[in-house]
Amino acid sequence: MFSLEIESDKLKEALEAAEVLVDECKLNFTPEGFTIRAVDPANVAMVTLELQREAFINYEASEGEIGVDLKKLLDLLAMSRKDDVVNLQLDETGHKLLIHIGDLSYTTSLLDPSTVRKEPKIPKLELPSQIILPGSVLVRAIKAADKVGSYLWMKVDNNLAAFILEAEGDTDHVQLTLSKDELITLQSETDARSLFSIEYLLDIGKTLGKANEVRINLANDHPVKIQFTIADGCGEVSYLIAPRVESD
Amino acid sequence: MFSLEIESDKLKEALEAAEVLVDECKLNFTPEGFTIRAVDPANVAMVTLELQREAFINYEASEGEIGVDLKKLLDLLAMSRKDDVVNLQLDETGHKLLIHIGDLSYTTSLLDPSTVRKEPKIPKLELPSQIILPGSVLVRAIKAADKVGSYLWMKVDNNLAAFILEAEGDTDHVQLTLSKDELITLQSETDARSLFSIEYLLDIGKTLGKANEVRINLANDHPVKIQFTIADGCGEVSYLIAPRVESD
Amino acid sequence: MFSLEIESDKLKEALEAAEVLVDECKLNFTPEGFTIRAVDPANVAMVTLELQREAFINYEASEGEIGVDLKKLLDLLAMSRKDDVVNLQLDETGHKLLIHIGDLSYTTSLLDPSTVRKEPKIPKLELPSQIILPGSVLVRAIKAADKVGSYLWMKVDNNLAAFILEAEGDTDHVQLTLSKDELITLQSETDARSLFSIEYLLDIGKTLGKANEVRINLANDHPVKIQFTIADGCGEVSYLIAPRVESD
Numbered sequence: 001m002f003s004l005e006i007e008s009d010k011l012k013e014a015l016e017a018a019e020v021l022v023d024e025c026k027l028n029f030t031p032e033g034f035t036i037r038a039v040d041p042a043n044v045a046m047v048t049l050e051l052q053r054e055a056f057i058n059y060e061a062s063e064g065e066i067g068v069d070l071k072k073l074l075d076l077l078a079m080s081r082k083d084d085v086v087n088l089q090l091d092e093t094g095h096k097l098l099i100h101i102g103d104l105s106y107t108t109s110l111l112d113p114s115t116v117r118k119e120p121k122i123p124k125l126e127l128p129s130q131i132i133l134p135g136s137v138l139v140r141a142i143k144a145a146d147k148v149g150s151y152l153w154m155k156v157d158n159n160l161a162a163f164i165l166e167a168e169g170d171t172d173h174v175q176l177t178l179s180k181d182e183l184i185t186l187q188s189e190t191d192a193r194s195l196f197s198i199e200y201l202l203d204i205g206k207t208l209g210k211a212n213e214v215r216i217n218l219a220n221d222h223p224v225k226i227q228f229t230i231a232d233g234c235g236e237v238s239y240l241i242a243p244r245v246e247s248d
Numbered sequence: 249m250f251s252l253e254i255e256s257d258k259l260k261e262a263l264e265a266a267e268v269l270v271d272e273c274k275l276n277f278t279p280e281g282f283t284i285r286a287v288d289p290a291n292v293a294m295v296t297l298e299l300q301r302e303a304f305i306n307y308e309a310s311e312g313e314i315g316v317d318l319k320k321l322l323d324l325l326a327m328s329r330k331d332d333v334v335n336l337q338l339d340e341t342g343h344k345l346l347i348h349i350g351d352l353s354y355t356t357s358l359l360d361p362s363t364v365r366k367e368p369k370i371p372k373l374e375l376p377s378q379i380i381l382p383g384s385v386l387v388r389a390i391k392a393a394d395k396v397g398s399y400l401w402m403k404v405d406n407n408l409a410a411f412i413l414e415a416e417g418d419t420d421h422v423q424l425t426l427s428k429d430e431l432i433t434l435q436s437e438t439d440a441r442s443l444f445s446i447e448y449l450l451d452i453g454k455t456l457g458k459a460n461e462v463r464i465n466l467a468n469d470h471p472v473k474i475q476f477t478i479a480d481g482c483g484e485v486s487y488l489i490a491p492r493v494e495s496d
Numbered sequence: 497m498f499s500l501e502i503e504s505d506k507l508k509e510a511l512e513a514a515e516v517l518v519d520e521c522k523l524n525f526t527p528e529g530f531t532i533r534a535v536d537p538a539n540v541a542m543v544t545l546e547l548q549r550e551a552f553i554n555y556e557a558s559e560g561e562i563g564v565d566l567k568k569l570l571d572l573l574a575m576s577r578k579d580d581v582v583n584l585q586l587d588e589t590g591h592k593l594l595i596h597i598g599d600l601s602y603t604t605s606l607l608d609p610s611t612v613r614k615e616p617k618i619p620k621l622e623l624p625s626q627i628i629l630p631g632s633v634l635v636r637a638i639k640a641a642d643k644v645g646s647y648l649w650m651k652v653d654n655n656l657a658a659f660i661l662e663a664e665g666d667t668d669h670v671q672l673t674l675s676k677d678e679l680i681t682l683q684s685e686t687d688a689r690s691l692f693s694i695e696y697l698l699d700i701g702k703t704l705g706k707a708n709e710v711r712i713n714l715a716n717d718h719p720v721k722i723q724f725t726i727a728d729g730c731g732e733v734s735y736l737i738a739p740r741v742e743s744d
Contacts, residue, residue: 072668079640103674104640109667144327144352171357172320178351392575392600419605420568426599 002061008080055234067111127217132185135211250309256328303482315359375465383459498557504576551730563607623713631707
């Protein structure tokens with residue numbers, strides 16, 4: 001069904017982007033690349049991811065899907081070193097994955113895709129406020145907020161022309177105010193504000209810290225969409241995190 | 249009551265010097281700088297510390313005191329990076345501390361100074377033997393002693409013109425003999441020897457390892473005073489550790 | 497009985513090679529150097545080691561043996577820094593070891609050699625297949641195998657002219673095939689294959705990773721001998737690991 005060759009770091013980067021939310025997922029192959037779509041066990045955060053055939057040294061695949069244990073696969077890939085090329089293919093039965101990392105050959109069982117949690121539908125959302133900023137800035141705000149509380153406000157204040165990240169604890173408060181000229185982009189017709197669990201943002205932060213440009217789409221009491229490219233632009237990761245809506 | 253601007257590393261260095269002994273303390277402000285005076289819960293070790301106005305980029309303060317949770321404050325300051333400048337001021341109520349680290353703004357509650365353990369009186373002591381040595385040498389001796397036992401002798405042997413650090417365990421013994429020419433200074437009219445808990449010395453060792461010159465004042469079965477400067481000479485830390493006096 | 501002076505790193509390297517298998521051992525001194533021979537508590541792996549007088553800066557010893565607690569001795573030697581020279585001698589009673597590391601002097605009790613587990617006999621073995629490879633390659637194969645199962649096959653396939661390392665888990669399989677030109681040496685008249693516990697190989701891997709050349713001697717369902725030099729060629733370590741023989 002497929003035979004791939006790719007720099008190990010690119011494959012790891014893609015799989016880790018899913019692994020921060022789920023232990024198992026399906027990889028959907030087409031002749032153009034593979035995609036992942038998964039939602040965390042508590043239904044708070046969703047990841048969609050594509051890795052295009054251009055990200056690979058060699059890529060041959062027909063339509064199909066496999067079920068993978070992401071932690072185990074990443075554990076095996078951890079044997080690869082910087083600049084190692086990894087080769088993946090299905091065995092003839094279609095139930096086992098053959099992995100070659102240099103001289104090392106692994107055979108690992110795949111999961112039956114029917115036992116893997118059903119892929120989520122991607123909701124249609126209007127998230128009109130858009131912010132683009134370096135991943136490291138966002139991660140720093142998440143870590144600062146984590147010292148204070150459990151939830152982070154993401155806000156666009158149109159008067160201030162600023163993107164504001166804010167957390168409140170029992171005794172402490174923290175705020176990061178990024179004015180338009182400190183951001184790569186701030187596009188917003190109106191104010192926007194939504195509240196998110198820092199726990200999920202910390203998980204996602206593990207993967208987006210390296211991204212030079214992270215795009216955030218925001219509205220009022222709506223999910224946030226956080227997107228960035230991987231594999232030198234030949235892939236994209238998109239997270240959608242449900243807001244915590246405060247009841248009256 | 250105050251508004252300060254200082255390189256984050258200098259502030260952290262000062263607060264850590266107190267935090268190795270106590271979780272909470274008072275900061276006493278005067279127009280000339282701030283001081284800390286605190287004793288550990290077991291009344292074995294005391295720290296006194298001053299940071300002069302010259303250590304700050306901007307310093308404005310009237311007489312007054314605040315109560316701080318040192319661990320929490322250092323945890324927030326951990327968000328600062330090398331060369332970051334941190335700005336501290338009281339809010340209008342005087343009960344909250346405003347901390348700015350670059351774009352990050354924290355508000356954190358202060359402790360009611362009346363709930364913080366009373367500051368110790370500084371005892372008047374005659375400690376006539378004085379040794380000055382690099383902090384790293386003292387820390388090395390403390391670590392070597394810790395492998396062997398729980399108590400460390402600090403001795404001046406006037407015949408040998410040497411400063412001797414010595415620990416005895418059940419089966420092992422370790423000794424570091426530093427002759428006058430291996431020390432920066434050794435001034436002593438008589439012999440001196442006192443025994444100290446290695447546990448406290450290890451705690452203090454966390455802060456004095458970087459000091460180029462650590463001054464030790466010693467007598468017989470008396471406390472030891474261990475002093476060094478911080479903030480490029482614009483501050484000073486002084487520890488006083490009670491001896492373990494062996495009963496007959 | 498002896499007085500030695502040696503670069504601390506060389507002494508640590510030798511003692512660590514034994515310490516991966518046993519906590520205590522005897523050091524047997526002769527005028528030509530010292531040797532260690534010890535077997536792990538489960539009788540699966542044996543280490544024999546010699547450090548020749550040429551490995552030392554100064555070496556004076558008569559025939560004799562001492563019992564040492566390897567963990568404690570290595571813990572004390574951990575106080576030495578790169579390029580430190582360490583000096584070891586027996587005290588006059590012969591029951592205590594004096595260790596000098598720069599200014600530091602330790603005295604540590606020795607074990608009564610009669611309380612240390614008896615030294616194993618070295619079995620006579622015919623292990624006709626010989627492989628020489630860099631230690632790092634062997635360690636990499638051991639780590640890769642550890643991700644998959646508990647036992648590692650070491651095989652020589654004469655048809656392929658290859659040395660094969662192979663592990664099988666419940667669902668996964670890993671194989672490293674090293675052809676003759678990837679090895680430093682492969683000498684074998686026949687095929688050979690034996691199965692070994694990865695746990696022991698991981699322990700031994702801590703010491704052999706740095707060796708440029710590791711010599712492996714192998715047969716069918718026989719122990720494996722793994723040898724390498726230490727101390728710039730002035731010492732040698734040899735491990736013998738019992739095979740797991742599969743019953744029918």
